[in-house]
C-alpha cells in the first residue's frame with residue numbers, strides 16, 4: 143500500500159498527460175488497484191508559457207471536468223498541485239507558493255533538462271527560504287539515468303536536507319537507477335516514489351513494480367502531512 147502518489151499527469155487536457163476524462167478515470171482506477179490511497183495531481187507548469195493565474199484557471203477547469211464524471215464518487219482523495227520547472231530567478235516570484243500541493247508547503251520542482259549546474263541547487267535553496275516552501279525534487283533518478291547529472295551532483299542534491307527527493311517508480315526497473323534507489327534506502331534518505339504517469343500505455347501507473355521491488359527492503363513512506 144502507498145499512502146500517496148506525489149507525481150501524476152492525470153488532469154484531462156492539461157498537459158502531455160491524460161488527453162480526456164475517460165483516460166484520466168482509468169488512470170485513477172489503476173492507481174487505486176495498485177494500492178495508492180491519495181493522488182496528487184501535478185500538471186506541468188512552465189513559467190515561460192503562462193502566468194500562475196492562467197495556469198490555475200486551466201487547472202480548475204480540468205479538475206471540474208474530471209469531477210463531473212459519474213465515477214468521481216468513488217475516487218480516492220485527489221490533491222491539486224503542479225510540477226514546476228525550475229528557472230533562474232524563481233525565488234523572486236511569491237505567486238509560485240500557490241502551486242504547492244493543496245493545503246501544504248510542498249512544491250514539486252523539476253530541474254531543467256540541461257547539464258546540471260551550480261545555479262540550480264542555489265535557486266532551490268533560495269526558493270526554500272525566500273518562499274518558505276519545502277521543495278520536492280522531481281525524479282532525480284531520471285537526470286542520473288539520462289546523464290544530465292553526475293553521481294557527485296546527485297549527492298549534492300541529497301545533501302540539501304531541507305528538500306525531499308521524489309523518485310520515479312520506473313527507477314527500480316533499470317540497473318543504474320536501481321542502484322541509486324538502493325543507496326537511498328540503505329542510507330535512509332527521506333524520499334518518496336511517484337508514478338509520473340502520463341497515460342495508459344508507455345507511461346501507465348506503475349506502483350506494482352515498486353511493490354515487488356520493496357518486498358526485500360524496509361521502506362517507510364515519510365509522513366509529510368500532519
Ligand SMILES: [Fe+2]
Pocket residue numbers: 149151225338
Ligand atoms: Fe512529471
